[in-house]
Amino acid sequence: MSFTRRQVLGGLASLAVVGVGAGGARWWLGRPVIAAEHDYELIAAPLDIELIPGHVTPALTYNGRFPGQEIRVRQGEWLRVRFTNHLGQPTTIHWHGIRLPIAMDGVPFISQAPVLPGESFVYQFKTPDAGSYWYHPHVASSEQLGRGLEGPLIVEEREPTGFAHEMTLCLKNWHVDKDGAFTAFSIPREAARVGTLGRLTTVNGQHAPVIELAAGAIVRLRILNVDNTATYRLNLPGVEARIYALDGHPVEPRPFEEEYLLGPGMRIDLAYKVPPAGTTVSLRNGPLRLATLGSVDQGTHTTEWPRPLPANPVSEPDLATAETLAFRFEWVATLAGDPGNCGKAMYWQINGQAGGEHKEGVEHPPLAKLTLGKSYIFEFRNMAQYLHPVHLHGLTFKVLSSDRHRIIPYFTDTYLLGKNETARVALVADNPGKWMLHCHVIDHMETGLMGTIEVS
Incomplete structure (x- = not known):
């Protein structure tokens, strides 16, 4: 797409030179013990882009482009990303779908402090699963995602897949x-x-x-x-x-x-x-x-379908011993503001709890506490007529069944819960931390459909 170059704060003048504001060093982690083969610099900054021909839109982008720079890493290797915030507000990066340590998950006041304007933060983690993922903020999400802070993260399979x-x-x-x-x-x-x-x-x-x-x-x-x-x-x-x-x-x-x-x-x-x-x-x-x-026409190509992709190393839940937990996604008939959610009205709740984006000093009890290493079945029930893409951080679950359509079981991090649907998914609680469970319709999330699952 075409861009009108207006880099605020000089943030994109050089991707190799970034400033760290006061206090930024407290989040600098240094190089990992295992040297990363895939190092990236990401800078979030304002940028004018041309979405409508002849008109300028004041977007927010990573590295001066939309979508943000495509990050690629090979399965099982370290990924190290040095992120610098040149926005006029705090932000973070959440690595959507990646099973990683809680400290790298990018949720403010749960896994890290927000990255303030001018500060840098180094995200570093191994990538256990191959596949198509993406990255985005988890602060002021409706605005920051709405203005363009998104980018793809591609984890390549260890061996060739047959796709040329x-x-x-x-x-x-x-x-x-x-x-x-x-x-x-x-x-x-x-x-x-x-x-x-x-x-x-x-x-x-x-x-x-x-x-x-x-x-x-x-x-x-x-x-x-x-x-x-x-x-x-x-x-x-x-x-x-x-x-x-x-x-x-x-x-x-x-x-x-x-x-x-x-x-x-x-x-x-x-x-x-x-x-x-x-x-x-x-x-x-x-x-x-x-x-x-x-x-x-670019020459001849193989016409044979590639073989199936190799399975990711996700733990198979033990359904015979799994404990079942119910999660009700409910509409709440209220327009009352919640001071803990910056005055936003709360229209939604999970199991009677309404939780918006996390703020400093605001505590929300977890929706469930899971025992590390134990298998669980989650029963997701949609009590409304609107779609809810239910996303779980840090863990991968297996979709088992639905009362609305036939399911061929598969692993995922996000399930699209339909109108009045009840679905059953299963997982092994094999990653310790307090993980977000929320609807990925962002203004549903910000008005109640967000909670945590604690694994310890």
Whole structure:
């Protein structure tokens, strides 16, 4: 996408030179004992971008681009990212879907203090699972994500997968008007219902782009929903495509049928057989075109589908001994403000608890306390008619069943809980910490649908 370069505070003048404000050194961790092969600098800063032709939108970006720089690391290796905040407000980075130590999870006042303007923080962790993931803030989330602070994190498999070509596609629905100015990221009436939707949909920052792919190739399409609110009804009519992974984790390859609902925070990896040169195909959200996939002649390519992706090393829950815990996602008929949530009204709760984004000095009791190493079954019940993409930090769960549709069990970190649906998922509590459990419709999260699961 095109940019008008306006780097506030000179933050992007040089990615190698960053300032650490007063107190920043207390969060500097130094280089890990095992030298990282994948080192990245990430800088969050304001930047004018052109979403609407001829108009400027005052966005927030990582490294001067949207989506933020694609970070790549090989499975099982160390990832070290030195992050510097050149925004005018505190922020953090949460590594969505990654099983990592609690100190690296990026939740303010749970895993770390917020990174203040001018400060730096080093995130370093091993990446146990291959797949498609992403990163974003967990401070002032509706605004910071709404303004563009998102980027892909790709963990490559240890061995070649058979895919010679791949492309990452980040889907986002921007809250802008016809002149490119931001509109409200959260409207109370909408937050209490489906969530506040934007009006301009983009793929990798462009509205309805044309994406050229090699004719005859089988391309791995990594599709990430980095939106605040929108659930996409993905479809690719009239093509050959197969699902290879959901939310980072491999599944037995199966045909990509009429459509797949991809909620906020969710990802899907498709193997797409590119048709002959000169052919165009629409990647669509229901009947609406998201992007045009073109095909150009770039020589001959293998036409054999790649073998299934290797499974990630996720612990298999013991269903025979698992304890069952119920989680009710409820709508609350109130407009009362909550001083602990900066005066925002609370419309939602989990098991009778309404918890917004964490603030200094505000304590919320955990929704559940789990014993380290024990297996659990979570029963998610949606008490409303609106979709809730339920996301769990730090742990991976296995989807077992639903009372609304057939489930082929699979591992994930985010499950799209439908209207009045009850779903059962299972996990092993094998990562100690206080982990967030929340809806990834951001203004649902900020108005009550957030709590913690404590593993010790």
